[in-house]
Amino acid sequence: MNKMQRILPLVTSVVALLGMTSLSVSAQDVVETMSKTGVLHVAVQTQGPPISFVDKNGQRTGLAVEIVKGLAEASGLTLDLLDYDWKGLIPAVLSKKADFIAADMTPTQKRALKLNFTIPIFYSEVLSISMNNKGFKSWRDLNKQGVSIGVVQASSYVDMVKNFMPNATLKEFAGGGPSVAQAVASGRVDAAVMDRGGAMQYVKVYPGMQILDDVIRKEPLAFALRPDETHLLQYLNNYIRFIQTDGELDRLLAYWWNSTAWEKDHK
Amino acid sequence: MLAMYQNVFPFLLQGLWQTFVISMLAIFFGSLVGAFVGLGRARGNRWTVRGFGAYVHMLRGTPFLVQIYIVYFVLPTTNLAVFQLTSFQAAVIALSLYTSTYVAEIVSAAIEAVPRGQNEAAQAHGFNGFQTLWYVVLPQSFKMMMPPMGGVYVLVIKNTAVLSVIGVTELVREANVSIQRFPSFILSVFLLVALMYFCYCYPVLRLTRWAEKKWGGLHLNV
The missing domain is CATH 3.40.190.10 (Periplasmic binding protein-like II)
Structure with missing residues (x-):
């Protein structure tokens, strides 16, 4: 395991490096691509209820997943959820497999060196x-x-x-x-x-x-994306501010986070 | 407890199926490529021996986890269409390459192990290079490949457990996901997972044992 831990950062930086060099060749706004293809690719982690998990019916759900579902619906996009292990999340977004990460990732200062974070969704x-x-x-x-x-x-x-x-x-x-x-x-x-x-x-x-x-x-929780995606960052922040003001986020938090109401529907 | 098993079991079976499909494909393609590489290593010219040698050592000398990272995350950044692989494709390709290196070493070692006298005798009878290989060397070396091959195949099956980092929902991943809903049953669920792996791996080992008995195993009939 020690060996792997030493190698993983290396691989991640190679991914990041290659990702950046290829970007200079074809700089394309990911939001534009999304609206063209009609698909939103989101990396999630199955870290467990109530944030993100697979329920008794085999459906992927949880607070983070439901927020993203709402975002896709509001934008008229099809949602493509990609499930990764914790170790695969950051490489997935840096290598452009996913547009952003919707997991319970804390925007720490160290992570912010490599990634962009949205405004905090909740604490x-x-x-x-x-x-x-x-x-x-x-x-x-x-x-x-x-x-x-x-x-x-x-x-x-x-x-x-x-x-x-x-x-x-x-x-x-x-x-x-x-x-x-x-x-x-x-x-x-x-x-x-x-x-x-x-x-x-x-x-x-x-x-x-x-x-x-x-x-x-x-701890604040936020979504993470590639550092250069400014349009995507605005697009996500826009949605977060929107649900913070129209009561949707409060409704989701009441159901998933501040009570165990979700248990009888999903556990 | 029973309710937990009833709930979890279908998910685990789904994971086992995914593990089965990926490992079988990897064993099939890995054996094909490995046989070719092994043959090139044992019987090729200077360049194939060196080229295939580099291939084998490079893959055997790096951790499998790093290899799947490269196939799935690094190659697509070249923006070449051929490298835009799904998780499943990347898993099968990476695991096949990994399998092929182990198979290649077994194949080339088994060919080398056939006594030189067998070659000379065949040539004395007027066999050409291909005929010597096909009628004399390969039938004998095939028997020696059997026992170690079973070990490699079981290794490949168990290595599928790492594939969740690139988003493949195999058996261990399904178990981890199910445990989220039943956190206190972590031991029972993993016990079931171990049993499932055993039910899959044991017949593979028996099968190679059976093949070894049927076709003679390590003992050369010289």
């Missing part, structure tokens, strides 16, 4: 979970020598643990939220850091698991 709260018998009350209790904290590999929570809980030991897990929750339940780590959506899921299904007090931080 997710980052929390910590642990088992009851560990005796933690708040995430502040985790910042101690000998406490291990699990997070999803290469997620923005890695830096968060390093910054906010420097004394604890960080453990990264591939395979998304479910493997991190499993690690907490089986005692492989003392606690985990994740967003509220995931945490609410896991405390429900694992007896004895709890959400610790206090929000660690609020």
Whole structure:
């Protein structure tokens, strides 16, 4: 895995480099291409409910997916959802397989060096979970020598643990939220850091698991696109502002994020 | 628990089917290309030996994950129409190339392993190069290719698990997606996935074992 981690950035930069050189040859506005072909290619990740997942009927849905569906409908375009692993998302958009990424990607400063981000769509709260018998009350209790904290590999929570809980030991897990929750339940780590959506899921299904007090931080979530696509950025921002003002986003958030109303329809 | 299995099983079967189709295509095309490359390595002229040698070493010396990244993400940036591949096409091509290098090494090693005396005897009987290869060397080396080939095929099947990075929904991907809805059943779901892989791989190994017995395996009838 170490070898791969060393090679992946290299491959990503080769992709980026080739992507840029080819652009200079055929600079074409992607929004123009979209309106010509009538298709919107969007890279998504199946990171889990309520953001993006496959429901009991085999339909791809979730908050991010429903926002994109609304965008396609409002623009009169056909939606082509491309499902990638987390590691495939950024290469997919840089190599032009997809027009933009609709995942729960935090617009960190490091990512913004390589990508363009839309205005934040909504803010997710980052929390910590642990088992009851560990005796933690708040995430502040985790910042101690000998406490291990699990997070999803290469997620923005890695830096968060390093910054906010420097004394604890960080453990990264591939395979998304479910493997991190499993690690907490089986005692492989003392606690985990994740967003509220995931945490609410896991405390429900694992007896004895709890959400610790206090929000660690609020994180903006935005869609990501290639750095040079200014028209696309305006096009996406325009839609986000639109649904923020006409109440559509509030309706979606109420259904997917601030309640578990979606569960009976999709779980 | 039962409800979870009922819900998850059809999705996993779909994933297994995708794994099956991609790996079978890769095994088929990989074996064809590999046999050709292996033959060129063992019996070709200086240039084919070097050229195919470079091909084999380049692919065997790089991780498969990097190869699929290059086929799917890097090649399309050349803007050539032929490289605008879908996930499925890219998966089959990358896995076939990967398979071909392993098959090529087995084929060329098996041809080299036939004792020199067999060649000389055939030539003494007036066989030309092609006849020597076709009637004398290949029938013997074919028996030696069988056992290692089974190992390579199983390796190829299991390597399909990496394909989700380019958007192929194979068995492991389907499992990860299903687990999102049943996070506490992660172990049960992966146990089922392991069973499914076993049900697919074990017959492949048995089949090569059977072929080995039927056609003689490693023992040369000299």
